[in-house]
Amino acid sequence: xxxxxxxxxxxxxxxxxxxxxxxxxxxxxxxxxxxxxxxxxxxxxxxxxxxxxxxxxxxxxxxxxxxxxxxxxxxxxxxxxxxxxxxxxxxxxxxxxxxxxxxxxxxxxxxxxxxxxxxxxxxxxxxxxxxxxxxxxxxxxxxxxxxxxxxxxxxxxxxxxxxxxxxxxxxxxxxxxxxxxxxxxxxxxxxxxxxxxxxxxxxxxxxxxxxxxxxxxxxxxxxxxxxxxxxxxxxxxxxxxxxxxxxxxxxxxxxxxxxxxxxxxxxx
Amino acid sequence: xxxxxxxxxxxxxxxxxxxxxxxxxxxxxxxxxxxxxxxxxxxxxxxxxxxxxxxxxxxxxxxxxxxxxxxxxxxxxxxxxxxxxxxxxxxxxxxxxxxxxxxxxxxxxxxxxxxxxxxxxxxxxxxxxxxxxxxxxxxxxxxxxxxxxxxxxxxxxxxxxxxxxxxxxxxxxxxxxxxxxxxxxxxxxxxxxxxxxxxxxxxxxxxxxxxxxxxxxxxxxxxxxxxxxxxxxxxxxxxxxxxxxxxxxxxxxxxxxxxxxxxxxxxx
Amino acid sequence: xxxxxxxxxxxxxxxxxxxxxxxxxxxxxxxxxxxxxxxxxxxxxxxxxxxxxxxxxxxxxxxxxxxxxxxxxxxxxxxxxxxxxxxxxxxxxxxxxxxxxxxxxxxxxxxxxxxxxxxxxxxxxxxxxxxxxxxxxxxxxxxxxxxxxxxxxxxxxxxxxxxxxxxxxxxxxxxxxxxxxxxxxxxxxxxxxxxxxxxxxxxxxxxxxxxxxxxxxxxxxxxxxxxxxxxxxxxxxxxxxxxxxxxxxxxxxxxxxxxxxxxxxxxxxxxxxxxxxxxxxxxxxxxxxxxxxxxxxxxxxxxxxxxxxxxxxxxxxxxxxxx
Numbered sequence: 001x002x003x004x005x006x007x008x009x010x011x012x013x014x015x016x017x018x019x020x021x022x023x024x025x026x027x028x029x030x031x032x033x034x035x036x037x038x039x040x041x042x043x044x045x046x047x048x049x050x051x052x053x054x055x056x057x058x059x060x061x062x063x064x065x066x067x068x069x070x071x072x073x074x075x076x077x078x079x080x081x082x083x084x085x086x087x088x089x090x091x092x093x094x095x096x097x098x099x100x101x102x103x104x105x106x107x108x109x110x111x112x113x114x115x116x117x118x119x120x121x122x123x124x125x126x127x128x129x130x131x132x133x134x135x136x137x138x139x140x141x142x143x144x145x146x147x148x149x150x151x152x153x154x155x156x157x158x159x160x161x162x163x164x165x166x167x168x169x170x171x172x173x174x175x176x177x178x179x180x181x182x183x184x185x186x187x188x189x190x191x192x193x194x195x196x197x198x199x200x201x202x203x204x205x206x207x208x209x210x211x212x213x214x215x216x217x218x219x220x221x222x223x224x225x226x227x228x229x230x231x232x233x234x235x236x237x238x239x240x241x242x243x244x245x246x247x248x249x250x251x252x253x254x255x256x257x258x259x260x261x262x263x264x265x266x267x268x
Numbered sequence: 269x270x271x272x273x274x275x276x277x278x279x280x281x282x283x284x285x286x287x288x289x290x291x292x293x294x295x296x297x298x299x300x301x302x303x304x305x306x307x308x309x310x311x312x313x314x315x316x317x318x319x320x321x322x323x324x325x326x327x328x329x330x331x332x333x334x335x336x337x338x339x340x341x342x343x344x345x346x347x348x349x350x351x352x353x354x355x356x357x358x359x360x361x362x363x364x365x366x367x368x369x370x371x372x373x374x375x376x377x378x379x380x381x382x383x384x385x386x387x388x389x390x391x392x393x394x395x396x397x398x399x400x401x402x403x404x405x406x407x408x409x410x411x412x413x414x415x416x417x418x419x420x421x422x423x424x425x426x427x428x429x430x431x432x433x434x435x436x437x438x439x440x441x442x443x444x445x446x447x448x449x450x451x452x453x454x455x456x457x458x459x460x461x462x463x464x465x466x467x468x469x470x471x472x473x474x475x476x477x478x479x480x481x482x483x484x485x486x487x488x489x490x491x492x493x494x495x496x497x498x499x500x501x502x503x504x505x506x507x508x509x510x511x512x513x514x515x516x517x518x519x520x521x522x523x524x525x526x527x528x529x530x531x532x533x534x535x536x
Numbered sequence: 537x538x539x540x541x542x543x544x545x546x547x548x549x550x551x552x553x554x555x556x557x558x559x560x561x562x563x564x565x566x567x568x569x570x571x572x573x574x575x576x577x578x579x580x581x582x583x584x585x586x587x588x589x590x591x592x593x594x595x596x597x598x599x600x601x602x603x604x605x606x607x608x609x610x611x612x613x614x615x616x617x618x619x620x621x622x623x624x625x626x627x628x629x630x631x632x633x634x635x636x637x638x639x640x641x642x643x644x645x646x647x648x649x650x651x652x653x654x655x656x657x658x659x660x661x662x663x664x665x666x667x668x669x670x671x672x673x674x675x676x677x678x679x680x681x682x683x684x685x686x687x688x689x690x691x692x693x694x695x696x697x698x699x700x701x702x703x704x705x706x707x708x709x710x711x712x713x714x715x716x717x718x719x720x721x722x723x724x725x726x727x728x729x730x731x732x733x734x735x736x737x738x739x740x741x742x743x744x745x746x747x748x749x750x751x752x753x754x755x756x757x758x759x760x761x762x763x764x765x766x767x768x769x770x771x772x773x774x775x776x777x778x779x780x781x782x783x784x785x786x787x788x789x790x791x792x793x794x795x796x797x798x799x800x801x802x803x804x805x806x807x808x809x810x811x812x813x814x815x816x817x818x819x820x821x822x823x824x825x826x827x828x829x830x831x832x833x834x835x836x837x838x839x840x841x842x843x844x845x846x847x848x849x850x851x852x853x854x855x856x857x858x859x
Binding site: 278281282285286288289363364365367368370371372373374375532533534535 | 554555598601604605606607608622625626627629630632634636638639641643645646650653654657658659
């Protein structure tokens, strides 16, 4: 499969999502409302404990808006290109896809990245602007940090994609995968930093949380933006995302192979 | 009054049918209730984690914030269980099911709310009740306070009822902007988890006089906790939850009636 | 006690326009006014069986919506059983039954039985009467074995029959049927028509039927209202319609051998292909004398008759070019 094909798939996904103008506006509004609520909550938290988790209050509020900005990009609540896959598994059409000489994972990943690009540009940038208008936010501490942040974004999307892909594939075996979806959504919200920055998680909970792939969704990019890491530490954290991507995409490939076998043997 | 009883019985008839149908898939149903409880309980977990880092938030201790959280979530849970289906009204309009409902001898709102009734949302009420019960052990109970607590929970439910219904009416006009309502319904719920001292004065006033979510839990809880209003608002507001609820429900029903009238006049 | 004799369904100078907003270019929007129903007037007495026909987009569904209170007229008056459909929606709903052809009124995920039980409660039908009706209809429409099947597993025909039962359980005075036989096989169609005829005869249920199937009309309706572009262009009996429209039926004759165009009185030979010939004759005339004449004069191997399509009938009504 050529790069050109992947680009075409991504572009098509971008364009498809860009037609939902009203939904995007409504979404930005909601993101902003929640951004405001959490900003005040964190300001109060850091007023009581000015140094919590190694952040100061400006870091904390910036973290809120970064979270809101990344929410849709990283498809934290589910959704994205893997929904198409889930639907095709449900209807059985996926059987056709499994016989085609197309890299299924690559295909859906390209589509998801296209979608993520649109969400970043619309529901990523807009809430950040709102946050900048309403609150005191900090910008990336250096150009190097800004670049590293930019790099961490497609990595975060890919991480999230891999997990969502696995969740979608559960439909090959489970009649009703809503339990898996809800559980994943819960874990994503809790362990990505969306609920509360992982730096606040006490003791062992914090250590475990920062080691899991979900940390790569929001916490890692946010920490790069906030300048919590320097130099080689940044590379280490980007590496963290990459390692999990390799592991999870490996799982995706294995799962897909098992699913193909199942479909071929049992006829779906 | 007799009318209200008859309608309640019709609602129960429809709802129990759906419950019985769901009960056929027992394990799936129980799983969903538990999953719902865990997912909605994440907010409570966040509060507890927050307090591992500090003693007070906005001048309120853990058990005080837990009381606020519990009361608000129970209210939301009640509303969500009884009328949460109203959020699906856009779907009914699209499929033509709304037109069919109009040919049946029952109020439209009742049919929409009872449609696809599910007890799964009890998960939220359960988890919130546990938190509330724990926080309640710290309250110095008197008969008056018990009465206010009961009214608080009922009024909270009614206030969220009003919000859900009112903002679902947007779907008569556009099907794309449903996320807009979330800012008010779930945003209102998230907001009231925290003591209103964390917000600026103007916001607090809007939440008292414009979108009166402050009456869901804030004002009554001040009475339960025996605290003076930190903003210096008059203490009789602490007994006004039922009034606010009544006003909100009244406005919501007006918006609903107008929206339905608009729908039958334009036939979109 | 009404002093004036008002029809059960009374429609006077009904108008219904829609304003549609369309995108013209990137940002600009144009509005377009569509007149779905225009100056529509008719009255239907209790016990009548009326066919309501017209081409797609003629305004049939819009009319039904206005009669049932789903849609409000832009102007004009509609009264059903002395009630105003929108103002008295709930009260009127008790006295009517509606069957929508494409969408089911039954609860999708639940067994058929549950839908019927629920309807008894919703309409507050006397339980004994409900039981009686249910047993009767289930037998007539052969649905007994399907009572415990979830509605989503039923075939189209079975669902349609279920919908009809659902619409009649509460003894409505008026039954609106919107394309009820669409997608049904021939046998089911016949059974359904029989059922509806019996219903009208026994209980005097008024029937308003919209359909594209002319045979539905012929089997069920004494009266036909033709609507086109929002206006009633014909209101009378079926024979009159054929006459007025000058519509023709076609006799397809398969001769034993090829022959020059058949020449018999009362018919025109339109087409010849080998031994087969197509003769058209007025639709309101009986085919019997024609068949006898052809058989007497020629060696006939086989014969069949083709009915005119609704669209053709209506088109001829205007004697204008097809739209």
